[in-house]
Amino acid sequence: MIDYKDKITDILAPVIEELDKETIRAMIEVPSDRSNGDYAFPCFRLAKVLHKAPQAIAADIAAQIGGHEIFEKVEQVNAYVNMYLHRAAFARAVLSDILKDPAHVGHGQQEETHPVIVEYSSPNIAKPFHIGHIRSTVIGNAIANIYEALGYRVIRINHLGDYGTQFGKMICAYRHWGNEEDVKKEPIKTLLSYYTKFHVEAEKDPSLDQEARDIFARLEKGEPEEVRLWKWFREESLKEFTRVYDMLGITFDSYNGESFYSDKMPRFVRELKDKGLLKESQGAQIVDLEEYGMPPALITKSDGSTLYITRDIAAAVYRKETYDFYKNIYVVSSGQNLHFQQWIKILSLMGYDWAEDCVHVPFGLVSLEDGTMSTRKGRVVFLEDVLRRAVEKTREIILEKGVATEDVDEIARQVGIGAVMFQELSNNRIKDYVFQWDRVLNFDGETGPYVQYTHARAASVLRRAGVSEERLAEISFDPQYISSDSAYELERLMYAMPEVVREAGEKYEPSIVTRHLIDVAESFNRFYHDEHILVDNEEEKKAKLALVGAAKAVIKSGLALLGMHAPEKM
Ligand code: ARG
Numbered sequence: 331m332i333d334y335k336d337k338i339t340d341i342l343a344p345v346i347e348e349l350d351k352e353t354i355r356a357m358i359e360v361p362s363d364r365s366n367g368d369y370a371f372p373c374f375r376l377a378k379v380l381h382k383a384p385q386a387i388a389a390d391i392a393a394q395i396g397g398h399e400i401f402e403k404v405e406q407v408n409a410y411v412n413m414y415l416h417r418a419a420f421a422r423a424v425l426s427d428i429l430k431d432p433a434h435v436g437h438g439q440q441e442e443t444h445p446v447i448v449e450y451s452s453p454n455i456a457k458p459f460h461i462g463h464i465r466s467t468v469i470g471n472a473i474a475n476i477y478e479a480l481g482y483r484v485i486r487i488n489h490l491g492d493y494g495t496q497f498g499k500m501i502c503a504y505r506h507w508g509n510e511e512d513v514k515k516e517p518i519k520t521l522l523s524y525y526t527k528f529h530v531e532a533e534k535d536p537s538l539d540q541e542a543r544d545i546f547a548r549l550e551k552g553e554p555e556e557v558r559l560w561k562w563f564r565e566e567s568l569k570e571f572t573r574v575y576d577m578l579g580i581t582f583d584s585y586n587g588e589s590f591y592s593d594k595m596p597r598f599v600r601e602l603k604d605k606g607l608l609k610e611s612q613g614a615q616i617v618d619l620e621e622y623g624m625p626p627a628l629i630t631k632s633d634g635s636t637l638y639i640t641r642d643i644a645a646a647v648y649r650k651e652t653y654d655f656y657k658n659i660y661v662v663s664s665g666q667n668l669h670f671q672q673w674i675k676i677l678s679l680m681g682y683d684w685a686e687d688c689v690h691v692p693f694g695l696v697s698l699e700d701g702t703m704s705t706r707k708g709r710v711v712f713l714e715d716v717l718r719r720a721v722e723k724t725r726e727i728i729l730e731k732g733v734a735t736e737d738v739d740e741i742a743r744q745v746g747i748g749a750v751m752f753q754e755l756s757n758n759r760i761k762d763y764v765f766q767w768d769r770v771l772n773f774d775g776e777t778g779p780y781v782q783y784t785h786a787r788a789a790s791v792l793r794r795a796g797v798s799e800e801r802l803a804e805i806s807f808d809p810q811y812i813s814s815d816s817a818y819e820l821e822r823l824m825y826a827m828p829e830v831v832r833e834a835g836e837k838y839e840p841s842i843v844t845r846h847l848i849d850v851a852e853s854f855n856r857f858y859h860d861e862h863i864l865v866d867n868e869e870e871k872k873a874k875l876a877l878v879g880a881a882k883a884v885i886k887s888g889l890a891l892l893g894m895h896a897p898e899k900m
Pocket of ligand 1 (some may be wrong): 449452453454489490491642660662
């Protein structure tokens, strides 16, 4: 895509000798009110250098560059030079660029293929895969897609919570109150009920806690009976997780979770000790972080068993040694901010300069309408149930509307699951939010179904016109027919796509893409309502179809970044 800021910089540079190109480029603004031009250049700064009134400078610049072919008009207004692009030339440039490679709108090229790790989802084994996990799963997947689109080599990691004292509790509960048959029938829900019972019983009988700790210590030592049970719980859980990932269309390159590091721990405990970072505290080993305003990090317990943070230290070093990452991104709830702050501090105290390439990308909490979720209390909404219900509801709506599609089930799946994903990605990720059924399934307004529907609408126009997508790239069109206000607004939004993707990657914020897609869809629909597309004038029709095809490509590419399908019919 042509970079118009670069182009304008080239035009301005010979006229403004007092400033270097980089400065000029940074000063070019995009006015929020289009009536002030597509681009504007403020002259306050030059006024200081030239000791002249900024209005006079602006007038002078406007006069000098006004004749350039990319501009329709250049005006001085107060201290600004307001520049209006030649709409037809702009439309031609943007559309040709998109139609040349419609599947990759907004994609970039990284010169070297830097490996970027995105860790996301990472649920805990033998615990429900609940609505709280959807955030990490969907946001992380979108971030991974965005980095891939920007041209990085992305490694997707699911750091399964498949180790730790909770397995002591689970095995303990299973031995006291469990039976094999029930677990086989409905593994996660049954295991969850054991886990819940454990906490109720342990309140009455604290010796259960000690029993659970002993069991976990035996698991860490590799005692066969504990290992067998743990493996079995892990397998059953993974089956359930995989079912949900399949529904969401989400994949991973590695499921190396906490247990993977269990045998790699001694090296790091030794290293921490050698580097003088370990302190003993009541039989446990800690890293004192008081100097940095943080509570101490517990590395090993008095019985020698390791902790969550110890495994995260091991995981980071392992990833550096295995992938030599350029960036190592962790998409994990803001509830773990302190954990990640302690962990990064410890890595840099250990002397790993790549600690600064590790990024915790936090997100806000999900609560239920009647309060917070609690695994211990067994109060959860299962993600799988949410997805199934969303699909069912969508199916009903499709049938009600009498949508002409051969494959109701497939469309219901794409739209229902898309609705849940889109809503996850609609707001700034750091915001807490309340999970509400009617909000997820509201198909009007700024929702996934609305954007998908807009895509299907564009597809239907192309079908009616009898142009295939492959042919669009070859269509020669006269851009003067797509220079109206509504067409131009749409073209500007399409042109912004690469910048939007870049910004979303830089800020680890997929909602920037989501919001932009809503704008594109709204703009497309305005164009669709304002203008006749399938007109008799062949030339006009061709130009408008090129615009429709390009808009469709932008929406489809954008939805793909979010992890969503773009149905052809809806
Ligand atoms: N399993 C953890 C949880 O569900 C999230 C793991 C986050 N990743 C990490 N490397 N610590 O809370």
